[in-house]
Amino acid sequence: xxxxxxxxxxxxxxxxxxxxxxxxxxxxxxxxxxxxxxxxxxxxxxxxxxxxxxxxxxxxxxxxxxxxxxxxxxxxxxxxxxxxxxxxxxxxxxxxxxxxxxxxxxxxxxxxxxxxxxxxxxxxxxxxxxxxxxxxxxxxxxxxxxxxxxxxxxxxxxxxxxxxxxxxxxxxxxxxxxx
Ligand code: XMP
Ligand code: MG
Numbered sequence: 001x002x003x004x005x006x007x008x009x010x011x012x013x014x015x016x017x018x019x020x021x022x023x024x025x026x027x028x029x030x031x032x033x034x035x036x037x038x039x040x041x042x043x044x045x046x047x048x049x050x051x052x053x054x055x056x057x058x059x060x061x062x063x064x065x066x067x068x069x070x071x072x073x074x075x076x077x078x079x080x081x082x083x084x085x086x087x088x089x090x091x092x093x094x095x096x097x098x099x100x101x102x103x104x105x106x107x108x109x110x111x112x113x114x115x116x117x118x119x120x121x122x123x124x125x126x127x128x129x130x131x132x133x134x135x136x137x138x139x140x141x142x143x144x145x146x147x148x149x150x151x152x153x154x155x156x157x158x159x160x161x162x163x164x165x166x167x168x169x170x171x172x173x174x175x176x177x178x179x
Contacts, residue, residue: 002163002166005172006166006171006172006173007170007172009168010145010147010152010168011144011147011169012168013167016155019144019145020048020051020052020054020144021055023055023125023142023144024052024055026142027056027058027096027142028055028056031058032057033058034094035058035059035060035094036058036094037061037093037094037095037096037120038060038063038095038098039062039063039065039086039096039098040064040065041065041100042065042066042084044099044101044156044164045099045156047155047156047165048098048100048127048144049062061088063086065082065086067083067110068080068081069081069107078106080110080111090115090118092119092120092121094120094121095121095122095123096123096125097111097122097123099124099125100126100128100156102124102128102129102133102140103130104134105134106136108138108140109136109137112124123142124140126144127144128146128157129146130149130150132149133149150171152169152171153172154167154169155168155169159172
């Protein structure tokens with residue numbers, strides 16, 4: 001039923017699973033003695049976070065933050081707002097931010113600076129990177145897939161808060177936006 005709204009699949013369910021397993025191995029090595037705080041950015045990171053942490057064989061804690069930079073639609077407002085903060089002490093803590101996508105870079109730059117200002121050591125893993133969209137300077141430490149500058153949905157990513165539950169990442173049909 002959702003599939004009929006999708007123009008093309010960019011990253012399949014299997015590709016996501018394989019890549020998450022690979023990243024999990026790398027992150028296990030990186031974090032095995034660090035007891036990191038794995039910090040998911042709501043709401044888009046939830047499916048990727050769930051897939052990824054299964055493959056990280058190390059002690060960790062989990063927490064979530066909510067920020068907003070998009071108001072519905074497909075264009076960023078350019079302004080990042082903190083909606084829900086972490087509930088964990090973070091001074092001197094190793095934090096691994098888990099994000100769905102980096103586009104302009106504003107969200108992650110804001111978050112990284114905020115957490116570093118509070119004394120945390122911060123690194124970033126993102127499912128998707130759209131380097132052509134970058135406006136501010138920030139790079140993820142680990143990336144699942146680099147994608148072209150297209151608006152995507154699925155595996156956490158939304159259009160007007162829908163399509164997050166698609167098991168893959170795809171591009172919506174033009175007619176969905178124009179409705
Ligand atoms: P910035 O521009 O701050 O973007 O790097 C990060 C946030 O913007 C959202 N975003 C998208 N959401 N499809 C989406 O569903 C996209 O193609 C897309 N590009 C950016 C996303 O919420 C991300 O956390
Ligand atoms: Mg997001």
